[in-house]
Amino acid sequence: MAAPKKSVAPAGQATSNGATPSSPPDFTRDQEMHALRDMLLIRRFEEKAGQLYGMGAIGGFCHLYIGQEAIVVGMQMALKDGDQVITGYRDHGHMLACGMDANGVMAELTGRKGGYSKGKGGSMHMFSREKNFYGGHGIVGAQVSLGTGLAFANRYRGNDLVSLAYFGDGASNQGQVYESFNMAELWKLPVIYIIENNRYAMGTSVTRSSAQTDFSKRGVSFNIPGEQVDGMDVRAVKAAGDRAVAWCRAGKGPFILEMQTYRYRGHSMSDPAKYRTREEVDKVRHDQDPIEQVRNRLLAAGVTEQDLKAIDAEVRDIVNASADFAQQDPEPDASELYTDVYR
Ligand SMILES: Cc1ncc(C[n+]2csc(CCOP(=O)(O)OP(=O)(O)O)c2C)c(N)n1
Ligand SMILES: [Mg+2]
Numbered sequence: 001m002a003a004p005k006k007s008v009a010p011a012g013q014a015t016s017n018g019a020t021p022s023s024p025p026d027f028t029r030d031q032e033m034h035a036l037r038d039m040l041l042i043r044r045f046e047e048k049a050g051q052l053y054g055m056g057a058i059g060g061f062c063h064l065y066i067g068q069e070a071i072v073v074g075m076q077m078a079l080k081d082g083d084q085v086i087t088g089y090r091d092h093g094h095m096l097a098c099g100m101d102a103n104g105v106m107a108e109l110t111g112r113k114g115g116y117s118k119g120k121g122g123s124m125h126m127f128s129r130e131k132n133f134y135g136g137h138g139i140v141g142a143q144v145s146l147g148t149g150l151a152f153a154n155r156y157r158g159n160d161l162v163s164l165a166y167f168g169d170g171a172s173n174q175g176q177v178y179e180s181f182n183m184a185e186l187w188k189l190p191v192i193y194i195i196e197n198n199r200y201a202m203g204t205s206v207t208r209s210s211a212q213t214d215f216s217k218r219g220v221s222f223n224i225p226g227e228q229v230d231g232m233d234v235r236a237v238k239a240a241g242d243r244a245v246a247w248c249r250a251g252k253g254p255f256i257l258e259m260q261t262y263r264y265r266g267h268s269m270s271d272p273a274k275y276r277t278r279e280e281v282d283k284v285r286h287d288q289d290p291i292e293q294v295r296n297r298l299l300a301a302g303v304t305e306q307d308l309k310a311i312d313a314e315v316r317d318i319v320n321a322s323a324d325f326a327q328q329d330p331e332p333d334a335s336e337l338y339t340d341v342y343r
């Protein structure tokens with residue numbers, strides 16, 4: 001199968017398949033403003049979740065998405081209504097990008113009645129049929145098979161919808177990923193596999209755990225095309241998303257996008273952070289931050305600080321309201337212990 005092999009790498013970095021890095025097409029001002037607002041919403045939401053966790057208002061697991069915001073926001077801009085999203089446990093950003101309500105997500109984190117899973121699922125287990133978000137999965141790699149299943153259902157029903165299965169560099173080494181790849185290509189399923197390569201799986205760096213660190217090539221033996229994408233540049237993500245979506249909607253089968261990104265915070269809330277240096281984190285934050293990139297472009301294009309502050313204020317209001325709601329909303333009734341469970 002002839003694949004449209006066009007690789008894009010972060011500025012100044014050669015792609016591992018030798019393609020020349022190119023700059024992505026510009027966004028319109030509306031697209032820049034939209035991307036900025038949605039990425040800021042995720043960033044501020046995650047910062048607040050981190051604070052609430054520190055205060056003891058959130059229990060259990062909590063994996064923050066800070067640093068990776070451009071991926072879900074850019075990909076969402078390439079989708080149409082009805083396309084489905086599924087991911088792992090680092091999932092709050094995906095939910096917000098899908099349009100799920102910040103109150104419902106935050107209240108789920110605090111284990112309250114108004115949470116998306118009635119306060120019984122927590123950070124890793126939230127869903128919204130309405131917004132086509134299928135979780136939220138704690139088993140590393142499980143969402144890859146489930147996302148392939150979503151694509152199978154679309155194919156079976158004869159619609160033109162596409163499903164997005166997000167997973168990490170660590171998850172990419174799971175066996176079920178390759179069983180899914182095989183079936184997806186064999187049956188030409190409309191699924192985009194988005195590998196969020198944030199360089200670490202818990203405390204293990206990609207170079208210590210992966211024989212093939214160019215994740216865009218992970219589908220080669222199944223004939224699935226792939227691209228490496230600068231996952232810190234929302235424009236590059238959207239452009240790659242457009243190409244992958246077009247491929248899938250045309251009935252050509254699955255597509256792999258390796259998003260080169262970075263997580264600023266620890267793996268989860270307790271992370272000794274001994275596996276990388278402070279300088280490494282600071283360098284990415286300083287040189288590549290996805291939100292700063294958009295802010296700087298907007299300012300250079302004549303948007304005022306005042307306009308940007310208005311977006312900031314709107315986002316802060318949403319996040320603060322969600323934190324208030326999540327702390328005031330009652331816990332689920334004791335009778336809920338026996339609903340929605342297998343026994
Ligand atoms: C099947 C399975 N094995 C191991 C774990 C423990 N575990 C949770 S997250 C994780 C690392 C995954 O890293 P990656 O896929 O790179 O995603 P990231 O956390 O970087 O987003 C591991 C090993 C698990 N939850 N499920
Ligand atoms: Mg990772």
